[in-house]
Every structure is written in structure tokens, then in C-alpha cells.
Amino acid sequence: MNHSIESYSLHHPPPSSAFFFNQWLSESVTNSVLTFFKVVMLGLDAAGKTTILYRLHMGEVLSTVPTVGFNVEKVQYKNVVFTVWDVGGQEKLRSLWKMYLSNSDALIYVVDSLDRERIRDARQEFQTIIKDPLMANSIILVFANKQDLRGAMSTDEVSEGLGLHDLRNRIWHIQGTCALRGEGLYDGLDWLASTLKQLQESGHATSVAGPSI
Template sequence: MGGFFSGLFQSLWGAKELRVLILGLDGAGKTTILYRLQIGEVVTTIPTIGFNVESVTYNNLKFQVWDLGGQTSIRPYWRCYYANTDAVIYVVDSADRDRMGISKNELISMLEEEELKKAILLVFANKQDLEGALTPAEVSRELGLSALKSRTWQIFKTSATQGAGLEEAMEWLTNALKTRQ
């Protein structure tokens, strides 16, 4: 009976917004991806101090997307935003080989948090348009993604500035979220 009323209310007032965090080290392309998804074009960005929050509708799902700054001094505050998160988009600068270890440590630390245990993980191996970028398979290996046995996750080859891979990644995410519900 509760499911009936829930479905009725959703059809009358629309489905709830799904909460998505966009996380990653500074300079990975998080804000560029957020605005590319929201308005469909590249905007000039500056380093995010704090956060940006925007609504993004994709494939009949409405997302409340939180883009959190990735500087070293800001990362400890990510956990303040974990509650009620449906999915995490983790953005990696595939050309930044020197910081792959740091990126892995931040990802693993975040995924161990109780509030994110059920969150779906979508990894963007971003900046694939740059020479010397690691392939998605190499990024996956560097991040240790194969060890994530009890979590729904996927990695996609992306270029935020060119828009490459974003459509396929969001298609996968919407399907994964619909399947989970």
C-alpha cells in the first residue's frame, strides 16, 4: 500500500532528486564536467574553493550534483557532504601520472566511509585528449578498482573539454541508478 502512495505522489510531484557528488583532485576537470552536463558547453572555470551545486536532468532523472573542491586543504571536508549520496562521480586527470597514488588514497579513503557504502561509483578517466594520458585500463589499475567487489562501479574514457565519453557515462549511471531503485 505504501508503494502505491509513493508511486502516486511521485507521479503527481515528480521523482526525488538523486544526490550525486563529483569528487577528485584539484585540476581533474570536475567543474568543467558539471557545467558540460548542465548546459552542454565548456565554460571558463577557476579552482573551486568550497563547492558548486547544480540540478542536472538526464534521461528523465533529476540529479542534485555537488562539485566539491579538490585542493589538499579542502579534501578533509568532503565527508561533510556524504550523507544521502546516491552516486559518486570520481574524476581523474589521466595525464597527471605523478598524482595517481594520491588520487587512489583519496578514493579508497572516501569509499570506506559508512555513508557512501551503497553509493554507485562512476570514474571518469578524464583528459584523454592530452598526449601521454593513461588509458582507462591503466587508470583502473592505478586506482585499484578491481578490488571493489561489493560496489557497483564503472570507468569511462572522457574528455570534458571535447564532451567525449560523457554521454555514455551518464547513460550507464542512469541505468545503474534505475536498476538499484
Template sequence: MGLLFAKLMTIFGDRDHKVILVGLDNAGKTTILYQFLTKEAVQTAPTIGSNVEEITIQKTRFLVWDIGGQESLRATWNSYYCNTEIVILVVDSTDRERLTVTKEELHRMLAHEDLQNASVLVLANKQDMKNSMSAAEISHFLTLTSLTAHSWHVQGCCALTGEGLPASLEWMRARVLAS
């Protein structure tokens, strides 16, 4: 009986959970993606289009789409929304000038019908930098408490060292296991 159940789980139990990784250009999205994957900082270039990688955390598989954040590419983000379970928004915690743009993009995204059931993970990147905003400041500025239809979490992190990223992966895993 146990062997049969194990075989059924391998056939039906495992599946990829779709995640989109978005944020303005230079926020650290690609560095975070490869930190998730290799646990090392890698040299990156601006993403034109998207990168996709599979990340497995304790037998939970995430298919993570890293989408370019340049202004000209943001209009294409919605083509990635279908079947997305988690939206990871990467915020450059030192970029106070563009936080309003980040907020507008987040709220525009979450109004899309394909993301109505998606959870939101905000990664407050570059916490190692002088004068970076705290995760709480970013949460307040992005008005995350108004996101009553979405479960959300803010995690301070540093893409270069990986600090804060294991906790964010655990939050993602808990979200998909709860649904």
C-alpha cells in the same frame, strides 16, 4: 486510472539522486559539471567549497555536488557524503605523479559508512592529451576490481569537448533506475 497514476508519479516518482563530483585539484570536475549542464566548455576557476547543479536526463534528476579538490579541502569531503547515491571521481589522465594520492583518497572515501551503498563512476579525463593513461590503466592503478561492495564503471572522457560524458550520464541513470 492512467491520469491518477500519472499524478501519483509526479508526486512520488520523481526525486533527485544525489551525486558528489570529487577528484584532485585541476582534474576537470567543474568543467565536466558545466559540460553536463550546458554541453559547452566554460571558463572555470578553482572551486573553493562546492558548486551544486541539477542535471536532468530523460526525467531522471541528479543533484550534482562539485566539491573542491585542493588538499586543504579534501578533509571536508565527508560532510557531503550523506545520502549520496553516486560518487564521480574525476582523474586527470596525464597526472601520473598524483595517481597514488587519488587512489588513497578514493579508498578512504569508500570506507566511510555513508558511502557503503554508493556506486562509483571514474571519469578518466583529458583523454585528448598526449601521453594520457587509458581508462584501463587508471582502473588497474586504482585497484577498482577490489571494490566488491560497490558497482563501478570507468569512462574515458574529455571535459572540453564532452566526449565520453553522454555515456557516463547513461550509466548513472541506469544505476539509479536499477536500485
């Protein structure tokens, strides 16, 4: 929630301390019903991860450059707040992905649906990540991005390419998306929020603690 700072003139004196207390109390009650989760967003370079992050965070498309390192933003959906870590996907950076996995409740894995030549690479990296002990409890959301482009793989093709149907004892969902238009993103976020809350309410752990970055 963004808060603006207002200025007050002599004609409009500042609010009383009671006003600020009531405002603080109202915000405290609101914050008390929020649920917080950590999400790590991974995928090969040029899949659209950063575009997705800022589309969700700001509601608009920003000009982006390849991520060297990471971006982290809070994304609120209904009464759920996700802290989303978007980690660079260039080959030289993938060995660093493990550093960001600790305490992750969910993995968002972004695939460039047009990039048929690298679907095997996407599968290899995906399988490596989900087999990491730190991701043992995390649920999985796959964004099959760039569905608006001619020649893009369908969600079924991406599912097969990643080996999703071969997963055992894992909770996953695949969602076709177009990050530039915002299509499919909130459908995926809705699944993520509702699934994590259901698991939390039933007492299932969705994260594994590890070294902090």
C-alpha cells in the same frame, strides 16, 4: 526545466486561469515521473570536475577557476534529475569532503588521466572516500578525463591505479572522457541513470543518511 516569463500587451490579454491550471497540471504530471538522485563529484584539483559539471548542466564549456568550497547544480538526463555536488579538490579542502557525503546515491570520481605523478594520491583519496560508512551503498562512476591528450593513461591504467578491480561488493564503472569536447560524459551519465533506476526498482538502497550540511 527552464521557464521564461512572457509579457502580455493590451492586444494580447494574459491567458485565462484555466490555461495556467492546465499548464500546472501538465508540469505536475511531468514532474511526477522524474526520478531524483544526489551525486557527489570528487577528485584531485585540476582533474576537470567543474568543467564536467557545467558541460553537463549547460551544454557548454565555461572558464573556471579552482573551486574553493563547492558548486551544486541540477543535471537532467532523460527522466532522471541529478543534484550534483562538485567539491573542491585542493589538498587543504579534502578533509571537508566527508561533509558532503550524506544521502549520496552515487560518487563520480574524476581523474586527470595525464597526471601520472599523482595517481597514488588519487587512489589514496578515492579509497578513503569509498570506505566511509556514508558511501557504503553508493555506486561509483569514474571519469578518466583528458583522454584526448598525448600521454594520458588509458582507462585500464586508471582502473589499476585506483584499485577498482580490487573492490568487493561495489558497483562501479569507468568511462574515458574529454570534458572540453563533451566526449564520454553522457555515456557515463547513461550508465549512472540506468543503474540507479534498476537498483531503486529492485528495492536496493543507494544512500546512507547522515548529518546534513
